[in-house]
Amino acid sequence: MNAPPHFHAKYGEYEITVNILxxxxxxxxxxxxxxxxxxxxDLHHRKSGALSKRSSSKND
Known part of the structure; x- marks a missing residue:
């Protein structure tokens, strides 16, 4: 089974995965x-015409 569309971001030893949809x-x-x-x-998601929804994440 394929993962939903997503992207990864890295910053030093930190890494997140963001579900695009x-x-x-x-x-x-x-x-x-x-x-x-x-x-x-948000900037790129709005350009695609998709609705934006965010959930809370673990912050440092």
Whole structure:
């Protein structure tokens, strides 16, 4: 079975996976770096015309 569309982001020893369709974030990331990734996600997700939904994630 294939995983849903997603992307990975790395920052030092931290790594997250973001589900593109649902906006669900899995993993651990520093707050400032997570903010930048989610800004990028929102910008590109809106461009695709999909609805944006985010869940809470574990922050450092």
């Amino acid at each position: 649902a906006g669900v974030v899995e993993g651990k990331f520093p707050k400032r770096a997570l903010h930048h990734v989610l800004e990028w996600y």
